[in-house]
Amino acid sequence: MSCSDRRLFLLGALALGGSLGGTLGGCGFRPLYGGGSGSGPGRLFRSVRVERESGELGFRLHESLVERLRPVAGAPAFALTTRTELQRSGLAIEDDDQVTRYNIRLITTYTLRRVGAVPSAAPLATGKVRSIAAYNATPSQYATLVSERQVLKRAATEVADKIVQRLAVAYDPAWGA
Secondary structure, three states, X not given: OOHHHHHHHHHHHHHOOOOHHHHHHHHOOOOOOOOXXXXXXXXXXXXXXXXXXXXXXXXXXXXXXXXXXXXXXXXXXXXXXXXXXXXXXXXEXXXXXXXXXXXXXXXXXXXXXXXXXXOOOOOOEEEEEEEEEEEEOOOOHHHHHHHHHHHHHHHHHHHHHHHHHHHHHHOOHHHXX
C-alpha cells in the first residue's frame, strides 16, 4: 500500500466514523493512551501518585502533571518524583546595564517507581526534560512579576507534557499497571 493509499484509507476510516484503534490495529498501530479495555499507558497514568516539589514552581508542575495523568483515588501502584532546576539569565541588556529580557530555563529530572519498592530497585522510567521561555522586564515591578509567573506556568506545563509523553513511550505492559 503506497503512502497516498494509506492516507486515503485513514481519511475514509475517519469519514465513516470507524474506530481507529480497531481499524488500524492490524497494521501495528496502537492507541497511545489505551483503548476501551483500560490497557496501555492510560491505565498506568490513572495509578500514578505525583509527588510535589516545594515552592510555587513545584506546585505548578504538580498541578500540570495531575491534570494530564488524571490519577484516580485509592492506593497508587506507582510514584512519580521530579526535581526541577530553575535557571534565569539576562538576555537583553541596555546601555545603562538594565536587563530588559530574561530567559527562564527549567531542567526537570523525573523518576517513576513502584510504590513500596526497595530504594535500591531500578526505576521503571527516568529521564530529563527541558523547557526554555522568556519574558520582558518593564519599569513596573508588578508587570514584570506577573510576566515571570505566567512564563513559569507555561514552562511547567510544557515540562509536564514532555514527561507524560516520555512515560507513554516508555510504558511496558510488564509493569502491570
